[in-house]
Amino acid sequence: MAELTKKGIGGFLARQGILVAFVLFMVGFALANQRFIAIDNIFGVIRSSAILGVMALGVTFVVIGGNLDLSVGSMMSFSTIVVLDLHDTLGPTLAIPAMFGLTLALGAFIGFLVGYLKLNSLIVTLGMLSAIHGLTLTWSGGQNMDIADKQGTWFSVFGQGSIAGVPMPIIIFGLLAVVLGLVLSKTPFGRKIYAVGGNGQAATFSGIPRARVVFFTYLISAFCVATAGLLQASRSLGSQNTVGQGYELEVLAMVILGGASLLGGSGTIVKTVIGVLIFGFIENGLLLVGLEFYVQDVVIWLVIILAVWLDIAAKRGRLWSPIA
Amino acid sequence: MTPEKRKDLLKQGAIWGFIVLELAFFSIAGQFLSVTDTVFLSVDNMLLLLQQSAPIGIIALGMTIVMINGNIDLSVGATFALAAIVMLDSMTWPFMQALGDWAIPLSWCFALLTGVVLGAINGLIVWKTGVDAFIVTLGSMLGFRGLVFAYNGEQPTSHLNWTLIDFAEAQFLGLNTASWFLLGAALLLWLLMTRTVHGRNAYAIGNNRDAAVNAGIKVGPHFLWNFMLIGFLAALSGIVFSSGTGSVNPNDGMLYELWAITAVVLGGTKLAGGYGSIVSTLGGVIAIQLLRKGLGYVGAGTETVNLVIGLILIAVLFLDRQLNRKGKEELKT
Amino acid sequence: MTDQSSVLRLEGVVKTFPGVRALDGVSFDLRPGEVHALMGENGAGKSTLMKVLGGIYDPDEGQIHVAGEPVEITSPMQAKARGVVFIHQELSLADELSVAENIWLGELPLKSFGRVDWGKLYADTDAILKTLNVSFDARTRVGDLSIANQQMVEIARALTVDPRAVIFDEPTASLTDAEKVVLFKVIADLQSRGVGIIYISHRMEEIFKITDRISVLRDGQYRGTLNTAETDEEAVTQLMIGRKLDLSRNESHHEMGDIALEVRGLSCGHLFRDVSxxxxxxxxxxxxxxxxxxxxxxxxxxxxxxxxxxGQILLGGQEVRIHSPIEAIARGISLVPEDRKGQGLVLGMNCRDNMTLPQVDDLTAGPFVSDGAEISIFDQYRDKLDIRTPGWRQTVGNLSGGNQQKIVIGKWLSMRPEVLIVDEPTRGIDVGSKSEIHNLIRDLAAQGYAVIVISSEMPEVLHVSDRIVAMFSGRVMRTFTSDEVTEDSLIQAISGLQSDKVA
Structure with a gap:
């Protein structure tokens, strides 16, 4: 009986380890520094996590579908630069849909290559990382992009505004998380993504249009990237060409931290949101207890490996790998 | 010649054919478009090209071995930066300064040791936990970069040592120091992969891991050695780069992992492991650098270079798939 | 029987897995120079026994003796060092490497600095290949060889040591007749050198042609050993299945309806030709x-x-062109595929979601999947097919093979197809579930479904079919009604032997 309970706790820890870790972190930091759980601090953390968080939502779809998307960082730079540039030429009302259209077109191209042509997603998106960076530089002429009249535009509302005291980026992130969470967990399309990522061949044999499903996961990812670009542009009203550089791997790390398997077929939006928040709160918590910003990188490294390790250890029933 | 052999030769030769094509294109296009009066296909230009390929090239060589193994290493960029910092910083340590120029080789040893240790950390985690190398090194990419910042915050680390810079700028038989390192590493690794038991086992493991395990090959330690090797090479690359400049930024080496993987894939190494060659990777590295320089030569900027390299990578993937199709009766899954 | 007379001897080997006694006191001995067949149905314990011998599984009880000495085998390497070598069914070769490197995998000859001694490697390899009389040399890339030649490489691997016992696991599964002759010659050669051979196969004609003794396993238990010369197929079969082989035909004929599916002159490259x-x-x-x-x-x-x-495919008399499973499903065709885990199920998904997967688009309430509709479909088919699972939330990967197969069948029945195709419906399924699935197939036909059953097991085809199409090498050899079919004529038809009875 005692053993059973132990096994139960162990199993729970392994399954929900990331949640447990999250709670422990929160409690620990809260005890160490009261400011940590102050509402404005929490808002601050979520707001600064929102841009990467929005991208992580999209990448979750791609990863559950059994693929990778390494182009999101570069694509996000593209969206940011494009919307800033078009803001001054077309005006904000037209610039936003135009930027979304262009970003979705890039997503569709990747979706076509990976979904319909069945090319390896790692290499395709690696290539697109470089290609889109080229597009961005072409668009901007290599210069930083700034809005001419920073005071007089309503465009800043997405990044800087707030409704009832809640910052806009949090509202947008939350709204998107709820909508995409419902799409993934409750709709037939969501179910098909899990099937395609879990066992693509079985999905085909069940009459699921695998190529189309993969295509749409990249469209969703592109939509999220466009939203992130909008938030970034609106917050800073000016940007470098490389604003999203390196985000692709950071975002992927958040998704994996949330428990999505790189093999596809598992993961949820809720878990990804937890992954995003852990990133944000660890950084914030460590700063508040007086540690330097780079300590978070090291801590997150350990957390990621521990999380994935415990997950697969629970599945194989032993802690250490069977590799000879 | 059997059709299989011909196909193999085609695969091996493709990257060199591509390089010849690039040379021809830029030489001819340069006649009309060149922004300078220099000739593209000059010895000096080609030597410079080799020298500029060295930092990513040396890493790509190591990446080839790790990828033949069926693994990947995303942390090389951070290792690169940390090793460079260790080298430059260690020369300012009091006891090192007392050594005069003898501090240089010692500082190199420190840097290389750093790389090997970081590689060993990756390798040990992959071996002992069984977590996929992609995830392990994705994590350590963040973690190692954290260590880089921990060393000197966001400040660049610099140390000017003229002997060191002289060495880095030195030429021997017309080749620059960096080029010698690249070619030397390529030769040694080529020997390793084609002549030694360790190299042949690397192919066997990537090709059919179960068979390798059943044949008694110690897969875990094998992984460990290769991760230490790529750590060593990333550090070597860091040394070669920072010896010349005498300074390193904490953000240096970012995205090197992606460039190195691009070069390796262009060289034809299979992502799934089991197939690939050091020589072809060298070809991939040179092809990319040629493209950079060539496009610059005909007046195109970085933007075009990025665009073209990305699209070429995808095109290579597409061609490779078309060549390996089985025909119409294939199962549509 | 003295120890000296056996190269390999097992005594009372027991191996249990959670809930299953996979090997239950198996004893077995192999004499030098004999070919000893090991037979049993799928799941009888043959492969578990081989894994115990190969050191992949640790036996819970029992003793293994090699050449009279009690040994403990903990890895395939160790087994090989003691002269016990395996020729696997799934080839375990690295196809990018050369023949020589594959043969000496894990034990390449060394020179200084860890270099491979290529000269010795190629010389040693060519010496072995010479004894096998093969047409390729040590430097050939394994991926360029035919399946039969790859098998020869596997065999060559066995000869790098002085083998005492060689175990062949279904070696002829993918060989042509000419290639089989070569294989049998190699076996005879090993035999003459005093090596004991364990030969695992389902093919009776081979067993009776080349073996000296036959040992039979059933449900993890040793059922006895027969001298091949003194026995016949029927006796062996009886030992294997514990009763006389049930070759009873299907007797129940029900009202037949219209033609649901007609195929005329269908060909697909070299895979099959002119099938009607x-x-x-x-x-x-x-x-x-x-x-x-x-x-x-x-x-x-x-x-x-x-x-x-x-060629043409006609459904209900209308010619149709079907380009994807989506179109096939829309036209009322369902396929229960051969590879249950690879093609039939998403193992990480729960039972309900797997079952409703093809129709998830139709089970909606507003934009969302309707939980109620899904659960009611699952409950309906769980009861109808008697699927034993704690609940619909259970991950399919945790179910037994029989229950998994029923989930797949349920998945397609719930689509209410016109034509149901089941490919190897009982592969890897225990005897009890087998007959349940057979009855189910008959019931479905009685309800008016048009059913195609593809099977490699003769009792199964005889048992469920109204008519039997016999195929050989991509062609339909003959079509039998259940009244006219005999085992002999069926075996002849699928072996490509023309008989005057061919229609």
Whole structure:
């Protein structure tokens, strides 16, 4: 009986380890520094996590579908630069849909290559990382992009505004998380993504249009990237060409931290949101207890490996790998 | 010649054919478009090209071995930066300064040791936990970069040592120091992969891991050695780069992992492991650098270079798939 | 029996897995220079026994003796060092490497600095290859060899040590007749050198041709050893299945309806050629033939997974062109695929979601999947098919093979198809579930479904079919009704032997 309970706790820890870790972190930091759980601090953390968080939502779809998307960082730079540039030429009302259209077109191209042509997603998106960076530089002429009249535009509302005291980026992130969470967990399309990522061949044999499903996961990812670009542009009203550089791997790390398997077929939006928040709160918590910003990188490294390790250890029933 | 052999030769030769094509294109296009009066296909230009390929090239060589193994290493960029910092910083340590120029080789040893240790950390985690190398090194990419910042915050680390810079700028038989390192590493690794038991086992493991395990090959330690090797090479690359400049930024080496993987894939190494060659990777590295320089030569900027390299990578993937199709009766899954 | 007379001896080997006694006191001995067949149905414990011998599993009880000495085998390497070598069914070769490197995998000859001694490697390899009389040399890339030659490489691997016992696991599964002759010669050669051979196969004619003794396993238990010369197929079969082989035909014929599916002159490259047949409503048509005869490929073509190069498919009299499973499903065709885990199920998904997967688009309330509709479908087919699972939330990967198969069948029945194709419906399933599934197939036909059953097991085809299509090498050899079929004529038809009875 005692053993059973132990096994139960162990199993729970392994399954929900990331949640447990999250709670422990929160409690620990809260005890160490009261400011940590102050509402404005929490808002601050979520707001600064929102841009990467929005991208992580999209990448979750791609990863559950059994693929990778390494182009999101570069694509996000593209969206940011494009919307800033078009803001001054077309005006904000037209610039936003135009930027979304262009970003979705890039997503569709990747979706076509990976979904319909069945090319390896790692290499395709690696290539697109470089290609889109080229597009961005072409668009901007290599210069930083700034809005001419920073005071007089309503465009800043997405990044800087707030409704009832809640910052806009949090509202947008939350709204998107709820909508995409419902799409993934409750709709037939969501179910098909899990099937395609879990066992693509079985999905085909069940009459699921695998190529189309993969295509749409990249469209969703592109939509999220466009939203992130909008938030970034609106917050800073000016940007470098490389604003999203390196985000692709950071975002992927958040998704994996949330428990999505790189093999596809598992993961949820809720878990990804937890992954995003852990990133944000660890950084914030460590700063508040007086540690330097780079300590978070090291801590997150350990957390990621521990999380994935415990997950697969629970599945194989032993802690250490069977590799000879 | 059997059709299989011909196909193999085609695969091996493709990257060199591509390089010849690039040379021809830029030489001819340069006649009309060149922004300078220099000739593209000059010895000096080609030597410079080799020298500029060295930092990513040396890493790509190591990446080839790790990828033949069926693994990947995303942390090389951070290792690169940390090793460079260790080298430059260690020369300012009091006891090192007392050594005069003898501090240089010692500082190199420190840097290389750093790389090997970081590689060993990756390798040990992959071996002992069984977590996929992609995830392990994705994590350590963040973690190692954290260590880089921990060393000197966001400040660049610099140390000017003229002997060191002289060495880095030195030429021997017309080749620059960096080029010698690249070619030397390529030769040694080529020997390793084609002549030694360790190299042949690397192919066997990537090709059919179960068979390798059943044949008694110690897969875990094998992984460990290769991760230490790529750590060593990333550090070597860091040394070669920072010896010349005498300074390193904490953000240096970012995205090197992606460039190195691009070069390796262009060289034809299979992502799934089991197939690939050091020589072809060298070809991939040179092809990319040629493209950079060539496009610059005909007046195109970085933007075009990025665009073209990305699209070429995808095109290579597409061609490779078309060549390996089985025909119409294939199962549509 | 003294120890000296056996090269390999097992005594009371027991191996249990959670809930299963996979090997239950198995004893067995192998004499030098004999070919000893090991037989048993799927799941009888043959492969577990081999894994115990190969050191992959640790036996819970029992003793293994090699050449009279009690040994403990903990790895395939150790087994090999003691002269016990395996020729696996799934080839375990690295196809990018040369023949020589594969043969000496893990033990390449060394020179200084860890270099490979290529000269010695190639010389040693060529010496071994010479004894096998093969047409390739040590430097050939394994990926460029035919399957038969790859098997020769596996065999060559066994000869790097002085083998005492060589275990062949279904070695002829993918060999042509000419290649089999070569294999049998190699076996005879080993035999003459005093090596003991364990030969695992399902093919009776081979067993009676080359073996000296036959040992039989059933449900993990040793059932006895027979001298091949003194026994016949029937006695062996009886030992294997514990009763006389049930070759009873299907007797129940029900009202047949119209022709549901007709195939005319269908071809797909070299996979199958000029295939024609019809299936009526209420009829079960069995497709019988050896692995690779093209049966599965026909099913895949009808299901839209392959494009036919010639011929027509008619559904209810109308010619149709089917380009994808989606179209096939829309036209009322369902396929229960051969590879349950690879093609039939998403193992990480729960039971309900797997079952409703093809129709998830239709089970909606507003934009969302309707939980209620899904659960009611699951409950309906769980009861109908008697699927034993703690609940719909159970991950399919945790169910037994039989229950998994029922989930797949339920998945397709719930689509209410016109034509149901089941490919190897009882592969890897225990005897009890087997007969349940057979009864189910008959019931479905009685309800008016047109059913195609593809199977490699003769009792199964005989048992469920109203008509039997016998295939050989991509062609339909003959179609039998259940009244006229005999085992002999069926075996002749699927072996490609022309008889005057061919229609």
């Amino acid at each position: 047949f019809t299936v009526r409503r209420g009829e079960v048509v069995g497709f019988y033939g050896l692995v690779g005869a093209g049966r599965t490929e026909i099913a895949e073509t009808i299901f839209g997974l392959r494009d036919p190069s010639e």
